[in-house]
Ligand code: UD1
């Protein structure tokens with residue numbers, strides 16, 4: 001197999017999107033359109049990935065975390081022009097796969113098979129076509145019998161050419177040298193005044209070289225996003241692909257249509273995902289959990305038999321047999337042990353919680369280290385912020401914190417101690433003791449008018 005280079009076209013504005021954001025930065029689930037094509041290029045082992053940028057260059061470049069080569073197209077003079085300015089990065093003796101940054105539904109296996117078949121053929125150019133009921137807007141594949149002659153863009157097509165329903169998908173594989181030579185011979189004498197990449201086809205045929213057009217049957221994969229309507233259709237396709245895959249691997253998704261799970265999420269067997277739930281990022285969920293309804297889970301590691309309901313959880317770890325919610329908020333950097341309860345209206349942030357500890361209602365726990373077997377009474381607050389710095393609250397094993405207590409950090413509550421309800425703790429509570437700090441109640445008799 002020859003060296004594979006992949007060029008991703010992402011220089012255009014995408015005027016039909018009617019957006020201030022460059023087209024390729026619109027998202028499907030938690031990834032940009034461009035992310036999907038870049039992971040295609042990565043997954044099929046491209047030796048290098050060349051991304052053509054132009055419109056809002058910095059924004060597009062900064063959105064990419066993979067190591068790629070950027071080719072800067074100052075003016076968008078057409079898809080052929082986009083390749084001309086990429087030529088300096090293209091090696092003569094390589095397979096050059098070209099895909100558009102606005103086709104997020106392409107499958108790795110389709111591209112891999114395509115590149116392999118090009119490599120094993122004696123074609124100088126191979127491209128993928130599809131047949132559409134409504135080919136409006138696409139470049140038409142013009143044939144004479146079985147032989148391909150050229151591609152005509154919609155805006156340049158004659159009446160009888162417009163009736164042709166076999167169209168160019170915009171997925172090509174070229175021999176590097178042939179591509180670079182052919183680009184020198186195309187012009188912009190056409191309806192849009194652009195250099196069309198598909199015009200290289202005719203040039204290559206004229207040189208007596210072979211061109212192959214592979215008709216593909218799965219049209220859906222090649223859907224190019226040009227409008228926000230197409231963006232929502234592609235989101236639905238991606239959503240059901242991912243949900244179906246997870247269900248076939250053993251997860252139970254009660255309402256796939258109201259459940260949005262992104263590509264890298266893993267879910268164990270017999271875990272139930274309830275309606276209106278969003279699970280994004282690098283989240284992994286174990287077996288026998290119940291997640292949702294109405295929950296948002298981001299970059300979480302969740303072990304087995306964890307129940308999360310009506311809650312938001314981000315960038316944290318939850319061990320086995322925990323209960324979270326309803327209406328809990330787990331913010332980044334929390335590590336939660338086994339058998340823990342994080343109940344209603346409890347917010348925790350940057351905290352470690354030991355096994356069997358319970359915060360059942362209405363608490364804020366931030367920058368805290370909690371041991372095991374602790375009871376956090378309703379309304380307990382770690383006062384972690386003095387207006388300038390954040391401070392740590394440490395609570396050791398077997399502590400009972402009474403309701404409505406303020407724990408003014410930095411502070412430590414040592415093991416086996418009690419904090420009386422309504423106490424404001426400002427200094428260390430020593431082990432085995434009771435801390436109580438509130439004014440004594442007095443009753444004023446006969447006070448009522
Ligand atoms: C293109 C093809 C058409 C094909 C269709 C499939 C051409 C001339 N036409 O049309 O035959 O049926 O794709 O979807 O190629 N881009 C640049 N620089 C430019 C112009 C475009 O980077 O100067 C990028 C765009 O950002 C986009 C991609 O190339 O990601 C395709 O451009 P677009 O304008 O959408 O081409 P189509 O009109 O859809």
Ligand code: CA
Nearest residue numbers: 102224225226
């Ligand atoms: Ca397009």
